[in-house]
Every structure is written in structure tokens, then in C-alpha cells.
Amino acid sequence: xxxxxxxxxxxxxxxxxxxxxxxxxxxxxxxxxxxxxxxxxxxxxxxxxxxxxxxxxxxxxxxxxxxxxxxxxxxxxxxxxxxxxxxxxxxxxxxxxxxxxxxxxxxxxxxxxxxxxxxxxxxxxxxxxxxxxxxxxxxxxxxxxxxxxxxxxxxxxxxxxxxxxxxxxxxxxxxxxxxxxxxxxxxxxxxxxxxxxxxxxxxxxxxxxxxxxxxxxxxxxxxxxxxxxxxxxxxxxxxxxxxxxxxxxxxxxxxxxxxxxxxxxxxxxxxxxxxxxxxxxxxxxxxxxxxxxxxxxxxxxxxxxxxxxxxxxxxxxxxxxxxx
Numbered sequence: 552x553x554x555x556x557x558x559x560x561x562x563x564x565x566x567x568x569x570x571x572x573x574x575x576x577x578x579x580x581x582x583x584x585x586x587x588x589x590x591x592x593x594x595x596x597x598x599x600x601x602x603x604x605x606x607x608x609x610x611x612x613x614x615x616x617x618x619x620x621x622x623x624x625x626x627x628x629x630x631x632x633x634x635x636x637x638x639x640x641x642x643x644x645x646x647x648x649x650x651x652x653x654x655x656x657x658x659x660x661x662x663x664x665x666x667x668x669x670x671x672x673x674x675x676x677x678x679x680x681x682x683x684x685x686x687x688x689x690x691x692x693x694x695x696x697x698x699x700x701x702x703x704x705x706x707x708x709x710x711x712x713x714x715x716x717x718x719x720x721x722x723x724x725x726x727x728x729x730x731x732x733x734x735x736x737x738x739x740x741x742x743x744x745x746x747x748x749x750x751x752x753x754x755x756x757x758x759x760x761x762x763x764x765x766x767x768x769x770x771x772x773x774x775x776x777x778x779x780x781x782x783x784x785x786x787x788x789x790x791x792x793x794x795x796x797x798x799x800x801x802x803x804x805x806x807x808x809x810x811x812x813x814x815x816x817x818x819x820x821x822x823x824x825x826x827x828x829x830x831x832x833x834x835x836x837x838x839x840x841x842x843x844x845x846x847x848x849x850x851x852x853x854x855x856x857x858x859x860x861x862x863x864x865x866x867x868x869x870x871x872x873x874x875x
């Protein structure tokens with residue numbers, strides 16, 4: 552598969568700037584560089600009606616959450632969004648641009664969960680935090696203006712992995728009921744050697760990147776076989792919410808994302824897939840650089856509108872003056 556011309560230009564700019572791979576940096580450096588890169592690639596900041604930072608109870612203490620809301624009163628269809636960053640990088644700021652655009656494209660609200668990061672808090676801390684936040688939002692639906700009948704989970708990369716894990720837990724616990732799940736180039740198989748060998752371009756997300764993140768997240772390498780770390784290894788995927796799986800052709804996670812979508816479909820889960828053959832990992836968060844990033848966000852929004860029962864004609868009218 553050939554790289555998209557926009558990826559070629561972006562890669563050339565990184566080479567000219569002497570960008571150091573995140574896996575070759577210290578954690579402190581990588582965390583700062585990751586956020587800076589996402590902000591640079593996100594494009595113009597879109598206003599929404601309200602942005603509010605607050606906390607919800609977590610297993611080890613309060614968890615930060617950021618709420619983006621459209622105009623309107625009453626209970627709102629809600630996407631609980633889990634940011635990417637290999638369970639090691641990222642924060643509620645990481646997904647800010649994505650959530651603003653999805654709010655404006657759908658008319659739903661988003662709640663981003665600031666789960667604990669590895670290596671300070673290895674698996675399963677992040678999964679437990681996301682599950683606790685989801686439960687709290689439903690238990691306090693009136694306070695958070697959540698419509699529990701129209702609730703979805705989603706995320707990109709490690710966030711997609713966590714979203715898939717949360718759906719497994721919700722099914723096992725008998726709730727909360729989820730209307731949909733959005734998995735953007737998700738990690739679904741953490742086992743070493745599960746990915747085919749390929750081009751290890753240091754200017755692109757590659758297998759070295761994957762191994763670096765996995766090494767921080769899985770303090771016990773044996774946890775790679777746990778279905779909450781590797782959802783692809785779950786024995787049964789039936790009864791999970793309708794899914795949209797987005798993948799990129801030049802991504803070491805491509806095959807496992809596609810295989811997870813296949814297994815969901817085989818289990819009877821209504822599943823849609825969107826593949827971007829010329830794209831690389833991370834493109835979804837970079838609509839200011841890649842046209843495919845904007846397109847993918849629009850496709851996610853259309854999927855959510857259908858499963859939330861929202862009128863697409865009303866969505867852009869939700870853009871308003873920001874409060875909070």
C-alpha cells in the first residue's frame with residue numbers, strides 16, 4: 552500500500568525537523584511532545600456551547616473528566632471518550648479537539664475520562680478507572696445530563712482498547728447498557744509477536760512504538776493474554792453494542808483492528824468498518840494535517856447520530872459560545 556501524499560509530506564517535515572521517536576525519549580519528554588504534536592495537528596479549535604472540567608470518584612481517588620456540551624437542555628446522548636497514548640501518555644487535553652468536533656458534528660455531549668497512566672499505574676488500573684467513571688455517570692445521570700438510553704463509549708488507539716474492555720465489563724456486569732462503541736485503530740492483541748514484521752520507519756508509529764507502550768502498561772508480561780488487555784482474546788464477543796472500527800493501512804495495529812471487527816461480526820454484533828489504506832496511526836487526531844482525519848471524524852459522527860437517533864440536520868446549529 553502506498554502512503555497518502557499528505558502523509559509523505561508530513562513525514563518529510565518531521566525528518567527535516569529532526570523529530571525524535573517518542574520511544575527514544577524520557578517519559579517526561581514524550582508526554583510533553585505527544586501533547587504538543589496532537590495540538591499542532593488538530594487544526595482550528597472549534598467552539599462548543601460549554602466545556603466543564605470536574606472529577607468523578609475512581610478506585611484510587613478522584614478522576615478528572617472533561618465535559619463538552621452542545622446547546623440545549625435536558626438529558627443528552629453521551630459519548631464517553633477515552634484518549635489514546637499507549638496507556639502511558641495523554642490526558643483529557645489530548646482528546647479535546649476530537650471531542651469538540653464530535654459534539655458539533657453530532658449534537659451529543661462527550662465526557663473524556665482522565666484515567667491513571669502507566670508505568671506508575673499499570674494494567675488494569677486504566678480499565679478500572681474507565682469502568683468506574685462510566686458507572687458513576689450513569690448512576691448520576693441527572694447531574695451530568697446523561698441520557699442513559701443513549702450512551703456510547705469510544706476511543707482511539709489505547710483508548711479504543713479501553714473502550715473495548717469497558718464493553719466487555721458492562722456485558723459481564725449486566726450494564727450499563729451501551730448504544731454503540733467506536734474503536735479507532737484499537738490495540739486488541741498485546742501478545743509479543745502477534746504483529747507481522749514490516750517497515751520500522753522511526754518517523755512513523757511502528758512495532759518499536761507498540762513494544763515501548765506495552766512494556767510500560769503490562770508490568771506482568773503474562774497479562775497480555777488477559778481479555779481486558781487483549782480484547783481479541785475474549786472467548787465470546789456476542790451481546791456487545793454495535794461497533795464502528797476505524798483502521799489505517801500503514802499502522803502496526805491494522806491487522807488486529809480488522810480481525811477484531813471480523814470477530815464482532817461473526818459473533819452477531821452489528822459492525823461497520825472504515826479503512827484508510829494510505830494513512831498512519833494517529834491520523835484521526837490530526838484533521839488539521841490529514842483530510843482523512845476529518846473524514847474519519849465525520850464518519851464517526853454519522854455512526855453516532857444513527858445510533859443516538861439524532862437528526863443530522865440539527866448538528867451544526869449546536870456550535871455556540873463557550874462557557875464553563
